[in-house]
Amino acid sequence: MELALAYFIIVIYSISLLLIFFYSLAQLNLLINYLSQKRQDQTAPKFNLLDPKEIPFVTIQLPVFNEEYVMDRLLENIAKIEYPKSKLEIQVLDDSTDETVITTAATVAKLQETGLDIQHITRTDRSGFKAGALKEGLKVAKGEFIAIFDADFLPASDWLKKTVIYFKDEEIGVVQTRWGHLNRDYSTLTKIQAFALDAHFTLEQVGRNSKGHFINFNGTAGIWRKECIIDAGNWEGDTLTEDLDLSYRAQLKNWKFKYLENVETPAELPVVISAARSQQFRWNKGGAENFRKTVWSVITAKNISFKTKFHGVMHLLNSSMFLCVFLVAILSIPSLYIKNTYGHLDWVFSLLSLFTVSTIILFVCYWFTYKSIQGSGFNNFVDYIRIFFTFFSVALGFSLHNTIAVIEGHMGKRSEFVRTPKFNISTIKQSWKGNKYLAKKLSPNMILEFALMVYFMFGMYSAIPLNDFGLFPFHFMLFLGFGFVFFKSLTSRA
Numbered sequence: 001m002e003l004a005l006a007y008f009i010i011v012i013y014s015i016s017l018l019l020i021f022f023y024s025l026a027q028l029n030l031l032i033n034y035l036s037q038k039r040q041d042q043t044a045p046k047f048n049l050l051d052p053k054e055i056p057f058v059t060i061q062l063p064v065f066n067e068e069y070v071m072d073r074l075l076e077n078i079a080k081i082e083y084p085k086s087k088l089e090i091q092v093l094d095d096s097t098d099e100t101v102i103t104t105a106a107t108v109a110k111l112q113e114t115g116l117d118i119q120h121i122t123r124t125d126r127s128g129f130k131a132g133a134l135k136e137g138l139k140v141a142k143g144e145f146i147a148i149f150d151a152d153f154l155p156a157s158d159w160l161k162k163t164v165i166y167f168k169d170e171e172i173g174v175v176q177t178r179w180g181h182l183n184r185d186y187s188t189l190t191k192i193q194a195f196a197l198d199a200h201f202t203l204e205q206v207g208r209n210s211k212g213h214f215i216n217f218n219g220t221a222g223i224w225r226k227e228c229i230i231d232a233g234n235w236e237g238d239t240l241t242e243d244l245d246l247s248y249r250a251q252l253k254n255w256k257f258k259y260l261e262n263v264e265t266p267a268e269l270p271v272v273i274s275a276a277r278s279q280q281f282r283w284n285k286g287g288a289e290n291f292r293k294t295v296w297s298v299i300t301a302k303n304i305s306f307k308t309k310f311h312g313v314m315h316l317l318n319s320s321m322f323l324c325v326f327l328v329a330i331l332s333i334p335s336l337y338i339k340n341t342y343g344h345l346d347w348v349f350s351l352l353s354l355f356t357v358s359t360i361i362l363f364v365c366y367w368f369t370y371k372s373i374q375g376s377g378f379n380n381f382v383d384y385i386r387i388f389f390t391f392f393s394v395a396l397g398f399s400l401h402n403t404i405a406v407i408e409g410h411m412g413k414r415s416e417f418v419r420t421p422k423f424n425i426s427t428i429k430q431s432w433k434g435n436k437y438l439a440k441k442l443s444p445n446m447i448l449e450f451a452l453m454v455y456f457m458f459g460m461y462s463a464i465p466l467n468d469f470g471l472f473p474f475h476f477m478l479f480l481g482f483g484f485v486f487f488k489s490l491t492s493r494a
Helices: 002-036 072-078 100-113 129-142 158-168 189-210 224-232 240-251 272-300 304-318 317-342 343-374 378-397 399-411 443-464 471-488
Strands: 058-063 088-094 120-124 145-148 174-180 222-225 256-267
Touching: 002 189, 002 304, 058 072, 058 129, 072 100, 088 129, 088 145, 100 120, 100 174, 120 129, 129 240, 129 343, 145 158, 145 224, 145 240, 145 471, 158 174, 158 222, 158 256, 174 240, 174 343, 189 256, 189 272, 189 304, 189 343, 189 378, 222 224, 222 304, 224 240, 240 256, 240 272, 272 304, 272 317, 272 399, 272 471, 304 317, 317 343, 317 378, 317 399, 317 471, 343 378, 378 471, 399 443, 399 471, 443 471
Parallel strands: 058 088, 058 145, 088 120, 174 256
Antiparallel strands: 145 222, 174 222
16 A cells, blocks of 8 residues: 555656656747847838828727726826827726726826826726726727736837837737836845746747747737737636737737837836735636636647647646646655655656756756846856745745646636735835735635645755755755745735
């Protein structure tokens, strides 16, 4: 019986390691794509915005919900967009349930007096959440192209001039820009979030887009061709990541996406771990929901190559890697004892090298994305080593929380769209204390995260009597990661 259990643990452990290894190989391929990409084709057709006949009509949609701390900043910034007023419409899609509905209406009225075509659109219910609001606004949108910004994004005044020009190519359905970070250096939490997002917006988006593989509209800081939205079936609210859902439906219908790495749209990162939790949960559960909804369409599509299918499947499985990482972490301690009990199974643990190789691959991949934004040089490389292992540890600490999200997504369990509270914070001197949108209740997962911190402390101790220190660094990072998440969660109530 004990041997059968040992075999079962080893099988699950090995499969999880292999899936992580395949994921790292996919990332390596994206790095090769990223490094080999050709310079942007300057001969590509572009609208000539100096010719009044070529200036397209654009609608900017601002989906908002209870955004007391950032609404004024958002509207003030959007009002500065440089574009002919006769060809620009702004929709404030306001689902708010607090007093911001009144203050936003007053601000919109003042902006209308300046000659700006801006509308305040409210709904009696939040059906479909953000997707429902976007769909509702689309019904009356006058623009041929639809730019979307979440409440914490601050596009530059010339943003439209840099993006809308590419739609002269009638096959392009979306232009997406890279996210910047207003408060990258606010705390360790914001630094690792920026680090992870930078990897996505350089390595993944460029790596896929440069070879014609599927990418995703990131929910904000991008612009759609209205015809593309309609042709792909319009916004749907049956997943928590409506942006990924519509992106894949559009690309399966042969619409092209253009990603602009050189156009940065700054935004605010969550500064409190409870806010990061809700955002991570939504993104990871939504990713699993979209895998469930879309993967068969990708696999059976006749209009895309095998390599595009492979990267599409791996893309849809991104969030599911947390489940694999969590299983490897949990099973690593029993596997350590199995290795030292059943000598004839020792060969199996050569598979551990796969995790080391996977980590090295990710280390190399993320270095290239880090230096593309932060710069190269010895000092930056030392900083990179520090932030990489900090990010890696905290990502491990989030693995329980994100695994629950992934399992719920794959099982089809529905949940509400929980918005990420905004803070209007950009410097370390500002405080998030007192934010009325923060969750007051502690996450029930915290008890398990504390238990896991103790569990991996036991894993470190186990290395001593077994005289086997191969997994000690891994267990140490897990101990630090779960400790960070637990203690930050404990102190994150306003």
